[in-house]
Amino acid sequence: MAASGFEGFEKRLELHFSGDEPAAVRMGLRRIDFESLERVLHEVQCTVVSAVGNAHLDAYVLSESSLFVYPTKIVIKTCGTTQLLKSVRPLVAHARDLGLTLCLCRYTRGSFIFPLAQPFPHTSFPEEVAYLEGCLPTNVCSRKASIMRSHMAASHSWHVFTACDPDLVTDKGPAPEDFYTVEMCMTELDRGRAQKFFMRPGDGKTGDSAGKEMTALTGIGEINPGALICDFAFDPCGYSMNGIDGDRYSTIHVTPEEGFSYASYECVGSVYDDGDDIARMLRKVAWVFRPGAMSVSVTSGSSQVWTRVANALEPLGLKRRSCATDQFPEAGTVVFQSFTARRV
Ligand SMILES: C[S@+](CC[C@H](N)C(=O)[O-])C[C@H]1O[C@@H](n2cnc3c(N)ncnc32)[C@H](O)[C@@H]1O
Numbered sequence: 001m002a003a004s005g006f007e008g009f010e011k012r013l014e015l016h017f018s019g020d021e022p023a024a025v026r027m028g029l030r031r032i033d034f035e036s037l038e039r040v041l042h043e044v045q046c047t048v049v050s051a052v053g054n055a056h057l058d059a060y061v062l063s064e065s066s067l068f069v070y071p072t073k074i075v076i077k078t079c080g081t082t083q084l085l086k087s088v089r090p091l092v093a094h095a096r097d098l099g100l101t102l103c104l105c106r107y108t109r110g111s112f113i114f115p116l117a118q119p120f121p122h123t124s125f126p127e128e129v130a131y132l133e134g135c136l137p138t139n140v141c142s143r144k145a146s147i148m149r150s151h152m153a154a155s156h157s158w159h160v161f162t163a164c165d166p167d168l169v170t171d172k173g174p175a176p177e178d179f180y181t182v183e184m185c186m187t188e189l190d191r192g193r194a195q196k197f198f199m200r201p202g203d204g205k206t207g208d209s210a211g212k213e214m215t216a217l218t219g220i221g222e223i224n225p226g227a228l229i230c231d232f233a234f235d236p237c238g239y240s241m242n243g244i245d246g247d248r249y250s251t252i253h254v255t256p257e258e259g260f261s262y263a264s265y266e267c268v269g270s271v272y273d274d275g276d277d278i279a280r281m282l283r284k285v286a287w288v289f290r291p292g293a294m295s296v297s298v299t300s301g302s303s304q305v306w307t308r309v310a311n312a313l314e315p316l317g318l319k320r321r322s323c324a325t326d327q328f329p330e331a332g333t334v335v336f337q338s339f340t341a342r343r344v
Pocket of ligand 1: 006007008010062063064065078079080234235236237238239240253254255256257262263264312
């Protein structure tokens with residue numbers, strides 16, 4: 001970290017599994033014991049700092065972002081110089097031991113602010129794809145890698161790799177057209193807002209208690225007041241939270257340092273939700289951080305959700321600069337939009 005700052009942009013991996021035995025899928029991946037999860041995270045170079053769970057999923061705040069474990073799905077998101085893709089082989093092996101077969105893999109990330117600081121296998125997208133392909137079982141044979149450009153600057157591209165087992169995804173996997181994932185990446189955070197994510201020296205607060213205070217003082221707690229929140233503040237600065245609400249999660253991570261400030265927001269939803277909910281949440285997130293630039297990626301089987309993004313953000317003075325769409329076999333459609341704050 002000497003020659004650069006903290007890399008806020010996360011790498012994100014989503015793995016879906018299927019199984020023939022009802023007993024295997026009932027608790028599924030949630031039966032992986034904590035020590036085994038810690039060993040996987042050790043490979044990735046991060047640790048668990050806080051955890052919460054409900055009837056549907058377990059959510060972990062990590063030293064570098066978050067991990068969500070459902071019975072047949074894992075989402076792991078890590079930032080900094082972590083080696084996220086090193087988790088693929090051990091996670092697939094643990095799932096196999098539980099009678100579960102990989103049916104869908106999604107890997108996404110933005111453009112790193114400090115690409116030269118990234119270690120193998122994250123030194124370039126082609127290298128990440130080559131490494132990932134080497135880790136995946138042969139049944140996930142329907143594969144595609146794509147870099148979606150924003151036409152703004154090379155620094156705002158969206159990297160997507162998907163791999164599916166066409167038989168398992170359509171037979172037993174999730175119906176991708178019903179669900180969507182929104183990934184928001186924000187840079188050039190408003191200075192005053194970013195300042196709220198620094199701990200105050202000598203106030204005696206722990207990571208947990210300072211995290212709770214930040215959730216309340218910044219307005220993050222109001223984004224989805226119904227969610228159970230697990231939050232953590234880093235010393236001297238930085239913040240992470242996971243929110244769980246039934247079978248949905250949301251997550252926020254903040255790197256507030258001037259010069260490379262960054263915040264991300266991610267949530268999952270269903271096309272059957274009230275369409276205004278997602279618009280309201282996106283507006284609240286933009287209000288919490290007031291970023292100078294932002295990208296929003298929507299992964300969905302239906303084409304309608306992404307239109308709500310621009311409709312929600314443009315009234316706040318965020319002008320849409322680009323919109324790119326790409327389709328991934330059996331893994332849905334990705335719409336990548338970028339915005340900048342209107343300068344007055
Ligand atoms: C883990 S958090 C949030 C990560 C998220 N991807 C982001 O950048 O928004 C990163 C912030 O916490 C700070 N931080 C302080 N101690 C840290 C630690 N031990 N591990 C990771 N980040 C730490 C970093 O400097 C940075 O501001």
